[in-house]
Amino acid sequence: MLKVDLHCHSNVSDGVLAPPAVAAYARKGGVDVWALTDHDEVGGIRAARAAAAELGMRFVAGVEISVTWANQTVHVVGLQLDENNRALIDGLAATRAGREARAREISAQLEQAGIPGAYEGALRYVANPDLVSRTHFARYLCELGICSTTSEVFRKYLTEGKPGYVPHRWATLSEAMGWIRGAGGIPVIAHPGRYKFDATAEGALFDEFRQLGGNTIEVVTGSHTPDQYATYAEIARRYGFLASRGTDFHAPGEARVEFAQLPPLPSSVTPVWHDWF
Structure with missing residues (x-):
């Protein structure tokens, strides 16, 4: 298979x-x-x-x-x-377009919550300057030791109602x-x-x-x-x-399931790739 x-x-x-x-x-x-x-x-x-x-x-x-x-x-x-x-x-x-402005606003809100310099910190994790994302901020907050996982950062800071959430x-x-x-x-x-x-x-x-x-x-x-x-x-x-x-893979050790552990689709569904090969 x-x-x-x-x-x-x-x-x-x-x-x-x-x-x-x-x-x-x-x-x-x-x-x-x-x-x-x-x-x-x-x-x-x-x-x-x-x-x-x-x-x-x-x-x-x-x-x-x-x-x-x-x-x-x-x-x-x-x-x-x-x-x-x-x-x-x-x-x-x-x-x-608009991701940079959102990122700067996220940083400003995190600074109000007592976490200065988050924009510059997040940029250290960015390879494509057009795509500054919440995940980059999450990695920086983990680096600071504020949270132990990126999921924890999202729960505490980057989702709706939390101090670093900025809608887009x-x-x-x-x-x-x-x-x-x-x-x-x-x-x-x-x-x-x-x-x-x-x-x-x-x-x-x-x-x-x-x-x-x-x-x-x-x-x-x-x-x-x-x-x-x-x-x-x-x-x-x-x-x-x-x-x-x-897998929705982003980084080794960061995903809920690694490539080797993700189970197959249930036999009751038809895979999207059923007629590709």
């Missing part, structure tokens, strides 16, 4: 490793088919594709686009896309799916179990996604708890969605 991982990040967005190093780490974990899906950025795909070829892995070009839906941030992964598509490139550039208006769901589909790609709702929607709102998200031409959700992902694998497998069957799988 092929081990497929279709959700992964490098230091081109908020990961730690360069794309070739992520490829090597994935291969070491037994991955046969691998996608790089950096946040709002396709600049790492060329290096990732070359590294995957050298390692004997099949490669899938991807991206993870930040979307504002019902006043929350939702992520839509695009798979099997043309990273040179001009509309996609321009759309992602527009989505990235991302792309619309329609825009993101238009860029992905226009580039020949497959839109996927990333880690649906991570969003704080009630059942009605979640159903509305899936309905709009389907109306816009979407037919795939992540079922097994490092951002889901094990019990959510079964929950979203059932939702995939109910909606007629295909299922995707991926």
Whole structure:
């Protein structure tokens, strides 16, 4: 059975490793088919594709686009896309705009909470200056010893209602799916179990996604708890969605599940890659 991982990040967005190093780490974990899906950025795909070829892995070009839906941030992964598509490139550039201003506001709020110099500290973890993210701040606060894990930083400082939370208006769901589909790609709702929607709102998200031409959700992902694998497998069957799988890897030791430990999709769902090879 092929081990497929279709959700992964490098230091081109908020990961730690360069794309070739992520490829090597994935291969070491037994991955046969691998996608790089950096946040709002396709600049790492060329290096990732070359590294995957050298390692004997099949490669899938991807991206993870930040979307504002019902006043929350939702992520839509695009798979099997043309990273040179001009509309996609321009759309992602527009989505990235405003990250620096948000980062400076996060830093100002953290300073008010007694943590000065967070912007400069976060920049030490940034490889792509267009993509300063909350994860970079989280790593810096861990470096300071304020929290022991990035998840703890998010809980205490970087989510809604906490002292370092700054909202940002991302792309619309329609825009993101238009860029992905226009580039020949497959839109996927990333880690649906991570969003704080009630059942009605979640159903509305899936309905709009389907109306816009979407037919795939992540079922097994490092951002889901094990019990959510079964929950979203059932939702995939109910909606007629295909299922995707991926670690949501950002850094060794930082993910909930490493490449080698992520379980396969349940046999009750149809993998999004069922007709790719």
